[in-house]
Structures are given as structure tokens and as C-alpha cells.
Amino acid sequence: MHKTFLSYHHANEQDLKDEIIETYGGELFIDKSVSDGDISTNVSDNYIMRKIREDYLGDSTVTVVLIGTETANRPFVNSEIQASLWGDNPAGLLGVIRDEIYSSVFSSGVCDDTSCNCGIGIRTIEWGYEHYLPWLIKNNHRYSKVVPHYEDTDVYCSLVKYSDFISDCEFYINQAFDKRSAMEPASKRNPPDVSAIRTSSLW
Secondary structure, eight states, rough: OOEEEEOOOOOOOHHHHHHHHHOOOOOTOOOOOOOTTTTTTTSSHHHHHHHHHIIIIIIIOOOOOEEEHHHHHHHHHHHHHHHHHHHOOOEEEEEEHHHHHHHEEEEEEEOOOTTTTOOOOEEEEOHHHHSOOHHHHHTTTOOOOOSOOGGGGGSEEEEEEEHOOOOOHHHHHHHHHHTTTTTTSSSSSSOTTOOOOOOOOOO
């Protein structure tokens, strides 16, 4: 399994992180999140991203984001995701959604699009997709096709239910790692309206 950085809201998803470490051990996981005041904003955005990559993400090649009800609004999580994708050698990216909110993000459906009408089972996006998922997670999960469905293997960031992830985390982490050589992230930078660590200097 590949070295993996865990990004999460400590107040809400600490239980998930603890179970991952208890189940699989801590040797291949980096749990060193950015906290308030850790990084000066009187520097360039490039310096901030490099600082997070070097001092926190370390030698990780995959970033797993544990997603709960408040994750999308956490500036440190959003910055950790951006730093993971920064530069010419982005990390693999995987969103792991709490079981308790998964049905608010996806529901089960059947393809009935007139351009396809294949009748296969699909995941239908629900209101929680926009509300709960960090911006870079959402934008790296979207894919345009003629038909309205796609596999997680078609997009840079897979989205998986926590109970599925904890049962076979190596499979999902390896899949995220392999995408690094197969495709590029669709988006690598948070837009200005997304809460994140940014330079406060005027250059």
C-alpha cells in the first residue's frame, strides 16, 4: 500500500481516523494536519502550498479526505487538498464519506436517459453532494459523457462510503495512486470563495 495522508476535520471525524489507524496501523498513514497559526499568510500562495507539501504531506502519494457534515468549510482541509494536487506531481485523491451522510450525497437509481436508456444501476447525486463535499473533491469527481453515468475509474477522485473503505482500504488507495499515471486532476486550485489558507500580502 502507498504512503497516505489523512485529511479530516478533527472535531468531527477523529473517530474515523482512529479506526483506520487501529485497523491498519500507522506506518503507512501520515496524520499531521495543519492547524490555526501553523503557517504564516505573509508569504506567497506558492510558498504556503510548498510548506504544506514539505512539512505535513511529506512523502505521501495519496491523500484520503474523510468527509463529514462540516468538512467542505474547513480551510485547513481545503488547503491540504490543494497542496496535495499542487505542482507537477500531484498525489492521488480519494473522498471517503461518513456512512451517516452517504445517502444524502448519493442515492441508488437506474439509467433512463433517452440517449442511453441502458437500465443499469447508477448512483444519483443528491443535495449533500454540493453541500458536504469540498470543492476540489467535487470538481475532480465530475466527468462529461454523452450518457449521465460513469465509473469512479473515469475520474481523478473516487468517492466511497466509509464502511466500504475500512473493509479494503488498500484497494481504494492503490486505485487512487494508479490514476496519477493515467490522468490529470480536473482542478488543482480552490476558487477565491472557498475557505482556505491564502496569502494576505499584496504583491
